[in-house]
Amino acid sequence: MIKIKTLFHLACVLSVFVSQAHASSRPGSKVYKLVYEDFYKTDFDYCIRMFNATHEIGCQSSLSGNVGILHQVKDQATLDEFISAEKSEDYAVFVEEKIFNKAVLLKLLDTGKVSGILVYAETEGQEKSFDWSPESKCPVYQPGLYNDTYGKDYQSCSEASKLLNPTGDGMLDMSIPIPVFYISKLHVKEKLFHCMNNHNLDKQYPYCGVQMKSFMNGAVNSKVCMQRTVSDQALAGTSFCSPIGGHNVVGSLKSLKDKKRHDTVLVTSPLDARSFMLYSNAASNADTATGFLTTLAVASALGKSLTKAEKDGLEKNIVFTLVDGEAFDGIGGKQMVNDLESGNFPIQGGKEDEKAVIKIKDIKNVVELRELGLMQSNLYAHYDPVSYGGKTAEINAMLDKLKANSPTSRTVTPQTTDMGIPASTIQTILQSNDIPSLLLTEYDAKYINRHHMSRQDNLRYLLGADFALNATEDEMLVKIKPLADKLGQVAETVAKSVYEMAANTSDPAVIARIKSDKDEVANLIYCFLHNSNCSYFTNFLPSSFILQLPKNEPLLRFVSVGFYRQSVHVAILQGLLHGFLGEEVADKNSTDKCEGGGDLTGVSLFYKNNPQTLQLNSSVCLWASVFSASATQSDNDAEGSNSMWTESNWDSDTESIKLRMFMMQSDYSQGMILMSGIIFFLVSSVIIFFLNQNGSILFRNSATL
Numbered sequence: 018m019i020k021i022k023t024l025f026h027l028a029c030v031l032s033v034f035v036s037q038a039h040a041s042s043r044p045g046s047k048v049y050k051l052v053y054e055d056f057y058k059t060d061f062d063y064c065i066r067m068f069n070a071t072h073e074i075g076c077q078s079s080l081s082g083n084v085g086i087l088h089q090v091k092d093q094a095t096l097d098e099f100i101s102a103e104k105s106e107d108y109a110v111f112v113e114e115k116i117f118n119k120a121v122l123l124k125l126l127d128t129g130k131v132s133g134i135l136v137y138a139e140t141e142g143q144e145k146s147f148d149w150s151p152e153s154k155c156p157v158y159q160p161g162l163y164n165d166t167y168g169k170d171y172q173s174c175s176e177a178s179k180l181l182n183p184t185g186d187g188m189l190d191m192s193i194p195i196p197v198f199y200i201s202k203l204h205v206k207e208k209l210f211h212c213m214n215n216h217n218l219d220k221q222y223p224y225c226g227v228q229m230k231s232f233m234n235g236a237v238n239s240k241v242c243m244q245r246t247v248s249d250q251a252l253a254g255t256s257f258c259s260p261i262g263g264h265n266v267v268g269s270l271k272s273l274k275d276k277k278r279h280d281t282v283l284v285t286s287p288l289d290a291r292s293f294m295l296y297s298n299a300a301s302n303a304d305t306a307t308g309f310l311t312t313l314a315v316a317s318a319l320g321k322s323l324t325k326a327e328k329d330g331l332e333k334n335i336v337f338t339l340v341d342g343e344a345f346d347g348i349g350g351k352q353m354v355n356d357l358e359s360g361n362f363p364i365q366g367g368k369e370d371e372k373a374v375i376k377i378k379d380i381k382n383v384v385e386l387r388e389l390g391l392m393q394s395n396l397y398a399h400y401d402p403v404s405y406g407g408k409t410a411e412i413n414a415m416l417d418k419l420k421a422n423s424p425t426s427r428t429v430t431p432q433t434t435d436m437g438i439p440a441s442t443i444q445t446i447l448q449s450n451d452i453p454s455l456l457l458t459e460y461d462a463k464y465i466n467r468h469h470m471s472r473q474d475n476l477r478y479l480l481g482a483d484f485a486l487n488a489t490e491d492e493m494l495v496k497i498k499p500l501a502d503k504l505g506q507v508a509e510t511v512a513k514s515v516y517e518m519a520a521n522t523s524d525p526a527v528i529a530r531i532k533s534d535k536d537e538v539a540n541l542i543y544c545f546l547h548n549s550n551c552s553y554f555t556n557f558l559p560s561s562f563i564l565q566l567p568k569n570e571p572l573l574r575f576v577s578v579g580f581y582r583q584s585v586h587v588a589i590l591q592g593l594l595h596g597f598l599g600e601e602v603a604d605k606n607s608t609d610k611c612e613g614g615g616d617l618t619g620v621s622l623f624y625k626n627n628p629q630t631l632q633l634n635s636s637v638c639l640w641a642s643v644f645s646a647s648a649t650q651s652d653n654d655a656e657g658s659n660s661m662w663t664e665s666n667w668d669s670d671t672e673s674i675k676l677r678m679f680m681m682q683s684d685y686s687q688g689m690i691l692m693s694g695i696i697f698f699l700v701s702s703v704i705i706f707f708l709n710q711n712g713s714i715l716f717r718n719s720a721t722l
Contacts, residue, residue: 054208056676061135062199062297062472063674066233066665068242068258069159069346073235074189077665078133078196082230085109085132086681087213090125091139092116100124107132109227111213114138114199114472115147119186122193133229136199137206141486144478148467151189151293154180156469158347159660162444163437168403171437179436184467189293196229198676199294199472205676212678226681231674234258235665242663258663262649263289263341263576264587265349267363268594269642270319270335270519271328273373273618279334281375282382282518284511285353285442286312287343288590290574292470301571302344303475303546304459304466307390307504309339310545313593314508314538315386319516320597321629322531333381333519336363337598339590340442341648342576344470346660349648350445356646358449363644364617372617373642382415382518383454385443389507390479390500391466392459395430396423396507399456401438401447411453415518419455422513422528427506434462457511476546476571493547494539501539508533537631541593545586546571554589557628560608562592576648578664591645595620596628599639611638618642 064076089111090096096116099108110131112121117136125131155174163172174180200206212225235242235258242258249255266288271279286309290302316337342348356362357377364372389396398419400412419429438444443454459465468474476497477483484496513531517523540553549572555563565585567573572586602621605611611623619642627635650661667673682690 052679054678056205056678058674060200060202060205061676062201062294063231064193064197064294065231065296065667066235067261067295068235068237068239068663068665069660070240071238072190073192073238075233075665076193076195076197076231077233078229078231080232082228082232082675082677083107083109083132083196084226084228084681086224086226087111087135087209087217089210089213090116090121096121096124100128104128104130106130106224109133109135109229111135111137111209115143118149119151119188119191122188122191126193126195131195133195133227134197135209135227135229136197142477142483144468144473144475145481148184149473150182150185150464150467150469150471151187152182152185152470153187153190154182154185156182156185156440158440158444160448161440162401162447163403168401168437171402174436179434180463181436181439182464182469184464185469189291189470196231197293198229198231199297201297209678216680222683222686223680226679228675228677228679230672230676231667233665233667235663239661239663242665243661256666258665259578260650261342261345261576261578261662261664262348262647263584264645265341265353265648266339266587266590266594267644267646268316268337268598269363269373270316270323270337270598271331271642272600272640273363273642276370276373276618278374278376278379280332280381281334281336281379282384282515283336283338283380284312284315284384284386284515285338285340285350286386287341287349287442288339288574288586289341289344289349289576291344292472292474294472295575295577296573297472301472301475301546302470302574303479304388304390304469305474306545306574307479307500307542308386308388309590310538310541311386311389311504311508311511312337312339313541313590313597314505314533315512315515316594317537317597318508318512318531318533320599321534322512323516323527325600327527331516331519332521334375335515335519336375337594338363339594341587342662343442345576345662347440347442347445348576348650348662350442351650352646352648353442354445354449361646363642363646365646367617373619377450380446380450380452382411382515383443383446383452384415384511384515385441385454385456386507386511387441387456387458388464388466389457389459389504392427392503392507393465394426395428395461396510397430397432397458397461399432399438399441399458400454401443402435403437404447404451404454407451408453412455415453415455415514418514418517419457419510422510422517424506424510427503427510429457429510430461432461436462457507476542479546490543490548490551493543494536497539497542498535501535501542504542505533505535505538508538534631544572549589556626556633557596557624557631558589558592559612559622559624562588565589578666587645591643592622593628595622595639595641595643596624598643599629599641602638602640605638606636620644 066075066077085107088108091113114136216225246257288309340349360369360374362375423429441456443456513528544551544554549566550568574586608623611621621640623638625636626633627637
């Protein structure tokens with residue numbers, strides 16, 4: 018009986034310790050809140066782990082997260098001081114964004130004492146004060162157009178004169194063994210700095226520290242990771258990584274109801290974005306976005322300026338394709354070419370005789386629009402110098418049309434450097450078929466954009482002017498007007514030129530009538546790159562699309578896993594293109610009467626306000642041959658020279674991505690606390706044992722008295 022009582026008392030003591038320890042680890046407990054401060058995942062951006070066919074790239078933490086003392090590195094002097102100082106502890110380094118680059122990252126990793134990096138901005142709007150691109154100096158697709166048997170002189174850009182992206186350092190494709198976060202919210206930065214400045218400057222314990230957690234399940238490369246996923250899912254349901262993908266958006270100027278094949282002029286642009294911190298507003302790639310914004314303006318100009326008879330009378334059709342996943346070795350372009358070759362363009366699946374079909378041999382000209390937002394006086398036209406020899410007349414004719422339709426302030430100039438056509442969808446198309454093609458950009462031999470694929474590649478950088486975060490829509494549209502006028506000029510030039518390519522014998526009266534709406538272009542820029550909850554979208558998109566709009570932020574355009582679900586930005590692009598190219602359907606003046614009707618040649622959508630006349634309270638039902646198609650990667654992409662892109666999976670719980678601030682005690686203090694707890698436990702156990710042994714003396718039973 019005595020032994021049983023003793024064990025019972027010991028169990029009671031242990032249960033108290035365990036319950037207190039468990040309570041202190043719960044985020045909602047009072048003890049936890051006194052010790053830790055957790056920040057929401059939306060308070061910071063984070064670098065994730067991704068894979069291609071041969072490498073792993075991106076960042077991750079250990080399984081339990083990385084812990085370090087906060088230390089600030091704000092310039093070269095503080096960086097040198099930190100690197101040269103003796104360090105016995107691990108540090109989470111606060112790095113000012115102006116000095117954060119690959120060289121600094123490697124120096125910090127070489128110390129062996131950096132457990133994580135927190136990037137911050139001293140002030141907003143620093144784009145002009147420094148240059149940095151995380152992309153490589155020589156952006157290429159894998160596999161690219163040029164190789165040992167085709168354009169051998171253009172497959173390498175080792176020469177300084179051929180470095181397309183001079184400010185790039187390649188950090189985007191690094192494998193980083195520690196977590197890297199960007200503190201995007203001011204109140205979080207202030208709390209971290211307050212804690213660090215109050216406790217860490219005297220270099221004495223207790224220190225202010227953080228735990229950074231971004232553990233990823235995947236490893237090695239796409240092929241290995243996918244093999245592990247397939248084998249483990251069958252046994253334990255574990256998933257290590259998943260392929261990424263998106264959706265291409267396709268719109269035809271002509272109706273495809275007749276299901277006949279037409280010779281076609283293809284106008285294309287990439288629609289996705291990529292940055293070092295993928296899942297964030299930082300992935301805006303604003304300069305790249307100006308390509309598809311201009312393509313939308315071209316579609317609007319032609320769709321609204323030409324009558325149905327004029328469209329049907331064109332010798333060639335004009336098709337607009339916005340391709341997704343181009344930032345990852347041209348996923349969307351490869352899918353488009355595969356669909357063109359297999360009879361699945363623009364509609365995937367179904368029998369050929371039951372749907373509209375465009376094949377690769379139907380494509381007679383290609384015009385691709387890319388970076389245009391920083392354009393100065395010249396618009397540069399790039400072409401493949403290898404295929405140019407066999408298509409000289411056709412390519413020169415395309416150039417002549419662009420030059421003739423350009424305003425005097427915007428000269429179309431052929432590339433001046435013999436360096437091959439830059440990485441683009443055209444490269445993918447030319448690998449399949451030799452088609453006269455031109456890539457139109459703001460740059461000649463080198464990017465003008467000094468922040469390609471960085472978080473500074475934003476609307477503020479394009480405008481070259483600052484603006485208040487709380488600026489009204491009208492105030493922003495005024496600031497955007499110069500950029501909108503510039504893109505509108507390019508859109509008008511391209512619209513007139515591709516009309517002439519499609520008509521062969523063009524009508525001067527029609528050419529004069531083709532105009533771009535600069536105000537509409539300004540609204541598109543504002544909605545996509547600043548605030549998607551804008552009046553233009555809410556007024557001129559189908560009602561069902563408006564419910565998907567995020568509040569007061571740019572539209573995120575990254576590709577990811579779960580590509581079977583159409584992303585919000587893809588749905589919006591489809592709705593816009595449909596509105597620009599659609600034909601009015603009479604007597605269908607409600608959503609129920611209009612929508613639901615469609616086949617493998619097109620679909621009807623209901624608009625509460627007419628997107629073609631931009632009149633409010635003038636509802637309309639529009640039918641158009643506009644589609645979205647999955648842009649995925651085939652199983653073959655994991656083999657050979659092709660690049661299979663996957664994203665590491667992580668646990669879906671809220672603890673997978675975490676930033677936590679707390680006070681760190683020294684090893685000595687932690688040891689003393691542990692020893693004190695053990696001594697307290699032992700003394701308590703002895704006292705309980707003594708009380709139990711002498712219970713009959715100390716606590717007499719009243720019944721014996």
